Amino acid sequence: MKTENGNREIAMHRFVTETLSRKDALGEVASGLLFPWPLETKKLSLVEAIGSRLAEDVFAPEEHPPFNRSLRDGYALNSRDIIGASTGAPVFLKVKGSVPMGVQPDFSLLPGEAASISTGGFLPEGSDAVLMIEDTSLLGNMLEVRRSLQSGENVILKGEEIKIGDRLLSKGSLLDFRSINLLSAFGFSKVPVFRIKIAVISTGDELVPPEMKPLPPGKIRDTNSGMIASILQNNGFSWTCEGIVPDDPSQLKSRVEAALEGNDVIFLSGGSSVSARDFTSEAIASLEDPGLIVRGLNISPGKPTLVGGNRRKRKLAVGLPGHPLSCAVVMWTFVLPLMISMATGQIDTERNVFKKVVLELAKDLYGRTGVEEFFPAYLENDRIVPAIGKSGYIASMVQATGLVRVPVDQETIRKGTPTEVWLW
Amino acid sequence: MKTENGNREIAMHRFVTETLSRKDALGEVASGLLFPWPLETKKLSLVEAIGSRLAEDVFAPEEHPPFNRSLRDGYALNSRDIIGASTGAPVFLKVKGSVPMGVQPDFSLLPGEAASISTGGFLPEGSDAVLMIEDTSLLGNMLEVRRSLQSGENVILKGEEIKIGDRLLSKGSLLDFRSINLLSAFGFSKVPVFRIKIAVISTGDELVPPEMKPLPPGKIRDTNSGMIASILQNNGFSWTCEGIVPDDPSQLKSRVEAALEGNDVIFLSGGSSVSARDFTSEAIASLEDPGLIVRGLNISPGKPTLVGGNRRKRKLAVGLPGHPLSCAVVMWTFVLPLMISMATGQIDTERNVFKKVVLELAKDLYGRTGVEEFFPAYLENDRIVPAIGKSGYIASMVQATGLVRVPVDQETIRKGTPTEVWLW
Numbered sequence: 001m002k003t004e005n006g007n008r009e010i011a012m013h014r015f016v017t018e019t020l021s022r023k024d025a026l027g028e029v030a031s032g033l034l035f036p037w038p039l040e041t042k043k044l045s046l047v048e049a050i051g052s053r054l055a056e057d058v059f060a061p062e063e064h065p066p067f068n069r070s071l072r073d074g075y076a077l078n079s080r081d082i083i084g085a086s087t088g089a090p091v092f093l094k095v096k097g098s099v100p101m102g103v104q105p106d107f108s109l110l111p112g113e114a115a116s117i118s119t120g121g122f123l124p125e126g127s128d129a130v131l132m133i134e135d136t137s138l139l140g141n142m143l144e145v146r147r148s149l150q151s152g153e154n155v156i157l158k159g160e161e162i163k164i165g166d167r168l169l170s171k172g173s174l175l176d177f178r179s180i181n182l183l184s185a186f187g188f189s190k191v192p193v194f195r196i197k198i199a200v201i202s203t204g205d206e207l208v209p210p211e212m213k214p215l216p217p218g219k220i221r222d223t224n225s226g227m228i229a230s231i232l233q234n235n236g237f238s239w240t241c242e243g244i245v246p247d248d249p250s251q252l253k254s255r256v257e258a259a260l261e262g263n264d265v266i267f268l269s270g271g272s273s274v275s276a277r278d279f280t281s282e283a284i285a286s287l288e289d290p291g292l293i294v295r296g297l298n299i300s301p302g303k304p305t306l307v308g309g310n311r312r313k314r315k316l317a318v319g320l321p322g323h324p325l326s327c328a329v330v331m332w333t334f335v336l337p338l339m340i341s342m343a344t345g346q347i348d349t350e351r352n353v354f355k356k357v358v359l360e361l362a363k364d365l366y367g368r369t370g371v372e373e374f375f376p377a378y379l380e381n382d383r384i385v386p387a388i389g390k391s392g393y394i395a396s397m398v399q400a401t402g403l404v405r406v407p408v409d410q411e412t413i414r415k416g417t418p419t420e421v422w423l424w
Numbered sequence: 425m426k427t428e429n430g431n432r433e434i435a436m437h438r439f440v441t442e443t444l445s446r447k448d449a450l451g452e453v454a455s456g457l458l459f460p461w462p463l464e465t466k467k468l469s470l471v472e473a474i475g476s477r478l479a480e481d482v483f484a485p486e487e488h489p490p491f492n493r494s495l496r497d498g499y500a501l502n503s504r505d506i507i508g509a510s511t512g513a514p515v516f517l518k519v520k521g522s523v524p525m526g527v528q529p530d531f532s533l534l535p536g537e538a539a540s541i542s543t544g545g546f547l548p549e550g551s552d553a554v555l556m557i558e559d560t561s562l563l564g565n566m567l568e569v570r571r572s573l574q575s576g577e578n579v580i581l582k583g584e585e586i587k588i589g590d591r592l593l594s595k596g597s598l599l600d601f602r603s604i605n606l607l608s609a610f611g612f613s614k615v616p617v618f619r620i621k622i623a624v625i626s627t628g629d630e631l632v633p634p635e636m637k638p639l640p641p642g643k644i645r646d647t648n649s650g651m652i653a654s655i656l657q658n659n660g661f662s663w664t665c666e667g668i669v670p671d672d673p674s675q676l677k678s679r680v681e682a683a684l685e686g687n688d689v690i691f692l693s694g695g696s697s698v699s700a701r702d703f704t705s706e707a708i709a710s711l712e713d714p715g716l717i718v719r720g721l722n723i724s725p726g727k728p729t730l731v732g733g734n735r736r737k738r739k740l741a742v743g744l745p746g747h748p749l750s751c752a753v754v755m756w757t758f759v760l761p762l763m764i765s766m767a768t769g770q771i772d773t774e775r776n777v778f779k780k781v782v783l784e785l786a787k788d789l790y791g792r793t794g795v796e797e798f799f800p801a802y803l804e805n806d807r808i809v810p811a812i813g814k815s816g817y818i819a820s821m822v823q824a825t826g827l828v829r830v831p832v833d834q835e836t837i838r839k840g841t842p843t844e845v846w847l848w
Contacts, residue, residue, distance in 0.1 A: 046634065047665065050654045064818060067638050073698055100699075101671065102630030104641035118628055118698055120746065122642040161819050168822075177654035177755075178822045181748050184647040185818055189635030206526030206544055210470065211613030215490050217528040218546040223608040230474045230601035241471065247525065274497055274542055322544065324605050331601075356826055356848050357781055358806040382782040384427075394488060394609055395585045398592075398602045402781055420806075423779050423847065 018098045019296035019303060021408070022334050022372065026347055029316075029338060032293045032416065036345035037314050039264065041150050041192045046183055051342065052193035053236035060170045061186055063159035068123035072154045075136060075143055076127035077114040079151045080421050091145045095138070099124060114143050123155055130154035142274070143373045147217045171350065172344040176186035194343050197263040199257060200228050204276050204322060205247045224269035224320070224327050231331045235353065237339060256283045259314045265339070270322045277304055280319040286309035287317060297334060298408065299372045305334065316342060327399050329374045332403070332424055354402070356420035359384040361419040367406040376400035377421065384421050442718035443727060445832070446758050446796065450771055453731050453740075453762060456717045460769035463688065465616045470607055473599050476617035478768065479658035482593045485610055487583030490529070492547035496578045499550035499560060499567055501538040503575045510570060514847045517567045524549060538567050542649060547579055554578035596776065598660045618767050621687040622663045624652050628700050628746060629671045648693035648744070648751050652687040655755045659777065661763060673703045680707045684739045689763070694728065694746045701728055704743040708732040711741060721758060722832065723796045725750035729758065740766060749821050753798045756848055757825070778826070778846035783808040785843040791830040800824035803844065808845050 029035070040054035042072045056152070070076060085091040090129065093114040099121040100104045109115060109126035117123070117130060129149040137144040143250055169179050175193070175377040183191060207222040208215065215221065225241045230375065232239045236268045240263075245255050252268075259266050268280050294307035304326075306319030318335060322326045332353060341351040350356070362383040367373045377395050386404055387396040402423035406413060413419055444452065453459070465479035494500060501517055509515040516537040523529045523545040531537060533550030541547070541554060553573040566634040586592070593603050599617070607615060632639065633648040639645065649665045656663045659763040664687075669679050676692075683690050692704050709716040711734045718731035728750075730743030733748065742759060744751045755775060764773040773778070786807040791797045799810045802823050810828055826847035830837060838845055 025539050043459055046650050047653050050650075050657050060640070066644070067641065101628065102642050102644075120628075120644065133740065154819050164619070175654075176658060177651045177752060177826070180654045181647045181651040181752070182818060182822050184634035184650045185645055185748075187635060187637045187639065187645060205542075210608035211611060213611045215486070215611065217493065218526050220490070220526075220544065221611060223605045226470050226474075226608045227601045227605040230599075230604045232602060324609075328601060328605070355803060356806065357783060357803060357847075359781060379779060380783065382780065394606055398606050400602070423781075 020294055020303040021298050023347075025294045025297055025307065025334065026338060028294050028339060029309075030341050030347060031344070032290050033309050033311050033314070033316060033342075035334055035342050037264070039343055039344055040195045040197070042195045043190045043192050045190055046175075046180050046188065049191050049193050051233075051236060052175055053340075054169055054171060054173045054179070055192040055194045055343075057167060057171050058188070058191070059182065060162050060164055060166045060168050062186065063164050064162040065156050065158060065160065068132045068155055068157050070099075070117045070119055070121045070123060071081060072130050072132050073118050074130045074132045074154065075114040076109065076117045076121075076123050076130055076155075077145070078109060078111065078127055079129040079149045079153070080132075081112055082145045082148050083324075085145045085148050087146045091271055092096070092139075093143045094143060095141055095143050103352055109212050114145075115179045124181070126154060127315060128155070142345055169345075171351075172340050172346065174352070188256060195234075196265060196339070197238055197341065198232060198237060198265040198267065199242050199259040199263040200225050200232075200239055200267045200269065201242045201253060201259060202244045202269045202272070203245070203247065203280060209244065212327075222269075223324055224322065227324060227328060228267055228269060228320070228331060229338070236338050247276045252279050254288075255285045256317065260287075260310075260313075260317070263367060264314065265316045265342075267335070268306075268317065268319045269327060270319050276322070277306075277319070284317045284319060287315060297330070298370075299329070299333065301374070301376065302330040302334070302369070305330050305369075307338070307416075324394065325376065328397060329403065333374060333422070350422070354424060357421050357423060358418045359421050361386070361404070361413055361417050364403065364415050365406065365413045365419075367411045367413065369411045372408045373406040374403040374422075375406070376404060377404045384419060432507050432521070437804050439522070443722040445717055445722050446761075447478060447771075449718045449721055449731065449758065450762060450765060452773060453717050453733075454765050454769070456714050457733050457735050457738070457740060457766075459766050461688070464619045465623070466619045466714055467614045467616050469614055470599075470604050470612065473615050473617050474604060475660060476599055476659075477764075478593055478595060478599060478603070479616040479767075480620045481591060481595050482607065483591050484586050484590045485586055487588050487630055488586040488609065489580055489582060489584065492579055492581050494523075494541045494543055494545045494547060494554045494579055496554050496556050496641070498540075498556045498578065499538040500533065500545075500547050500553045500554055501569070501573075502535065502551055503553045503573045503577070504534060505536055506555075506569045506572050509572050515569045516563075517569060519562070519565055533681055538569075552576060553581070581804070589724075593638070594768075596764050596770065611640065620661060620687040620689060620763070620767065622656060622661060622691065623683040623687040624649050624678065624691045624693065625664055625666045625683060626668045626693045627676060627704060628668070628694070631668045633668065646693075647748055648728045648746065648846075651748060651752060652691055652693060652744070652755060659760050666683045670716070671700045671805070673706055676703050677707045677710055677745050680741065682712075684711070684734075684737075688738065689742070689766075690742045691759075692730075692743045693740065695741055695749060700744070700746070701730075708741045708743060711739060720742075720827075721754070722794075723753070723757065723798065724792070725798070726754040726758070727795075729754050731762070748818065749800065752821060752825065753816060757798060774846070775790070779846060780844050783845050784840045785810070785828070785837055785839055785841050787835045788839050789828065789830065789843075791835045793833060793835045796832045797830040798827040801826060801828045808843060
């Protein structure tokens, strides 16, 4: 059921009363806050840009390869000269010379001629294939050819792979070894990357800074700030951690306002108490225009997720569950796609975040119908093993290589069933 | 066939004559250079350490959780008080008070008493389970309980997940959101990480710096330096790029010696000509004690890989193939495991680098027997599609999410066959 974002009442009571599917929530936030936003970008050299997200589509300024290249060590020749060549009936070609590496050869081949060439060498005019060195013998100046070749064999032609104007990379791509390789092949020395400003605040009376030792009775260390920072950093976003705010509505509201002055996005990693969730909801609602947009996701874990912001000032605020596993699940399955949507306007961006595979489940998984569920899981002998502690608190996450997803209309999945896995 | 490292002759001729399997090569280098090495480490704060590799095993200094915690919003109670409770025969408990977040409650529960508690709250003395708020009604000061609970239901006991002295993380682990979360939960504010010094040099007369425009005829931009740097950086290693050296044996040798003065490791991304490979081989051999150890890997692509070093000075040198796809395959399947072996002494470290799965092959793959082959591949509808261009030069790698591995004793694999995939 779709509702008007602006007309919703703020849920100030004890339970999330209306949850949205991840997809609907992404759509409502994107339309409610008018994504994509014109965000700050910065031009960085390629090696500085490693691990950032590209702020523009990139198109090929040249064709590739830039010239006809040999793919082997051997002899450049014309395939028509050696039609029918075999061990029993070899063809002899005259070796005209050797193609030096890194320059265009200053000679052409005439019929009956060949030239030695290395992998990567510039194919001389008059040749269309390269015979591998293993298939020849050199007798003085004459090359004995014992097999025929197709035109184009062991060579790659100028422009064969990529034409001028082909799209090389899309806006929002995470720059890794593959994209850096591609960009440098085309002579890009700098690329624009997003510089989204994200502040991370933890809330809750029970939290103390992670370095506090010994732990006071009843307190728990703030593990979520560092975890959120780490997930952001490994996915091409920068961040600042702004510490812990107690469960006090006016303090929280003023800290949120202050943080949003200098940032585009604020993450509130929620205190685990009901009142803390109410305070977060209130702080996000106070941003107005439209204020609170999502007051709960129909996923487990991760239901008490809140999203809102201010459309005109272009500010996004996300209230994350306090439980570390819930927080991690929401960060990966919802917040990272949301951030990419903010930057690019694309909605269906899970595939930019996860490697989705289907693997055999190694043991029964007890789910519920009516909610999309995610279970941390690890790979073992090519099957996927759900790592379910009773608490799901810490031990289950540290060994997980991703999440098993149980769609909203499924419940128990039996051992041996091919099952959807999202690897991070 | 195992051979004595020290007694090998240096292969100065045109072909790699003796290749080793990846595993044998890792073993020979580790024993030849006496891995693990006592490498430089540095203590960093947790957020600074994101993306680095841990230099020590880490053990739990405390138990976890630090106290009996509620996993739900609801009422702490003693499960013996509500045995047999049901909708038809509810049990009534007296609500003694409310557990504040973040402190140890200053009261205990007597038989017949309950206390309201939030997720994460400290279980009061006298309680052993938490009833979810949905399963109750409050009638004034009395709680109507309509179901029974097991002892321990919806709570996690002090020390239930992790005991003092349990190993939390192993030396060599890549610090990501999971490990940062775990370390901060246990109050670690700083951790030691490896600071291995790696220099990357590209060699080849045909190479020009990636920013050169227009590209002179016959030249090719150096894409491997940035790609190697990116692979290292995303896998927890730092690097410096030292530019391009032409195919000149004495220049190469002096640049290698200079680079090894200030670094532990040097990568020589090879020129693609035969003579360039010979010069690299010669430069590595000149390190002596033992000099050249591996003069070729029995993998495709990636055969012309050279490894050597100096045992006494603790210097490692790797000659990488010039072809970008070959270079990437060798970096992922061999060099990253080799670096982890250097730091930790472990040999079988592929699983620290790849996510290994078995997926259905989407189209026939033509391999060869006698060599371990890797094909770049991408995920599509939960199957794996080999991305094989004729050249494998650029386009095939940029879309790949990993490598299909064809073991040494296999050749063609038919469409539909479950196939080994190493996702990066």
